[in-house]
Amino acid sequence: MSRPRIHILALGGTIATKPDPSGVMQMGAGADDLVKAVPLLATLADIEAETVSRVGSHSLSFDQIHALAAKIAASTAEGVIVTQGTDTLEETAFLLDLLVERDVPVIVTAAMRNPSLTSADGPGNLLAAVRVACDPWVRAHAQSLGVISVMLDEVYAAADVLKVHPTRLNAFASPQSGPLAALVEDRVVPLGLPVRDAMEATRRKLGRAGGTAQPVALLWMGLDEPGHLIDAMLNASDHLGYRGAVVGAMGGGHIPERLADVAARLAAAMPTVVSPRAGGGPMLRQTYGGPTSEIGLRKAGLIWGGRLHPLKARVLLETCLRAGLQRTAIADLFGAWG
Structure with a gap:
């Protein structure tokens, strides 16, 4: 059975930081570095890794996300994962959902703890995002799900996900709807589909x-x-x-x-x-x-x-x-x- 092709687009953020000589974390890691840190990815999918930028999400612009949406629309992969910083993830995910209409999974993920920490969550979040992108239920419902975010083994709708704590590991939640799915062992357990009427009406008018x-x-x-x-x-x-x-x-x-x-x-x-x-x-x-x-x-x-x-x-x-x-x-x- 062939493995799906997954396109990883790296923007920067905590997930992509490295310590400088003084020990302070700076932007520096690219998409290839992120993939190398998670060898198990190669057993799940054929990975195409592309570094789009090395910018913290606090410095991203609307124009950059519009350009990213065009890149996602042009991708021929069977799933697209965006890695970025957490500071504006709730905004960029929603904007991508407004701009991108694909029948393959489009996922945004990030990290709360930097790679120098023993509890760094970036590799786990990237692995979970690839598992979600490869999951048959997610792939079958990709258009119904729209753009989603995967953080700490939970899947959230872009319209509802919020960063609710500045530093905590479980900083993301969807207070209105709860998670759409959860990862348990190596399984994606569906919990529900988002209500997409407002998003579809918005896309038609935009x-x-x-x-x-x-x-x-x-x-x-x-x-x-x-x-x-x-x-x-x-x-x-x-x-x-x-x-x-x-x-x-x-x-x-x-x-x-x-x-x-x-x-x-x-x-x-x-x-x-x-x-x-x-x-x-x-x-x-x-x-x-x-x-x-x-x-x-x-x-x-x-x-x-x-x-x-x-x-x-x-x-x-x-x-x-x-x-x-x-x-x-x-x-x-x-x-x-x-």
């Missing part, structure tokens, strides 16, 4: 999201927020270069009442999406009154982000703007997310 980068501000709401940053954006002749904004709102979709006017002006100046600061889950639409509760904000023209985490809402809004969608189309698209 089409091929070309165009140039469109900066989107991320505005996190907190206790007694005065709104000075929003004022600065609105008072600048070019809005400080921003073309859209995402507001990480409190509770079910609320901001301080003192910001009612400035929020309405921001929504009039650029597409402005409200997303739950709590980290995901559908927001309210028609429960609370007042100018900066959900009813008032929606009447003021702010776009409701549904269940998307603010980080993912920012990714989607940038993609919409890059694709040239107008405000009404953007609102309709976000409406699919609850």
Whole structure:
């Protein structure tokens, strides 16, 4: 029985670091190095290893992920694995899911602990990702799964996966849906398929999201927020270069009442999406009154982000703007997310 061909694309991150003479970890390892560290991979698949960059994920750009998506789309392999840093994995995985539609597994993995540590998780995560890419259930449901992330023997949907701790080994989770599958011994145990209606509707409306980068501000709401940053954006002749904004709102979709006017002006100046600061889950639409509760904000023209985490809402809004969608189309698209 022939082994599947798996294409590993390495971007950098903790999984690809090496100690410098002082013992500090620096970027340096490439895709071949990652593969050599896991000899068992050769028994599972025919591996093609390609180093795309040696950049920490905190320094990746939207343009780089668009280029990576094109590379994934052009790959003739029977599965594609992206290795990168954990800092922005939840964002890059979601963007790849928006851009890539393949009938083979596309997996993003990383490491929380660097290779100098005795408990380094990079080799195990890469091995688990290859096992998942080769698994018959995953391969049969590749389109239904979309882009997935494999971390610490669990499989997560790109739309739901979040980094929920800065340093812990089990730093990743999907609070809304839980894992899609788990690895036990050498088996992939399915736990469920993601709800893909919103993603499929989004892809249809986005089409091929070309165009140039469109900066989107991320505005996190907190206790007694005065709104000075929003004022600065609105008072600048070019809005400080921003073309859209995402507001990480409190509770079910609320901001301080003192910001009612400035929020309405921001929504009039650029597409402005409200997303739950709590980290995901559908927001309210028609429960609370007042100018900066959900009813008032929606009447003021702010776009409701549904269940998307603010980080993912920012990714989607940038993609919409890059694709040239107008405000009404953007609102309709976000409406699919609850």
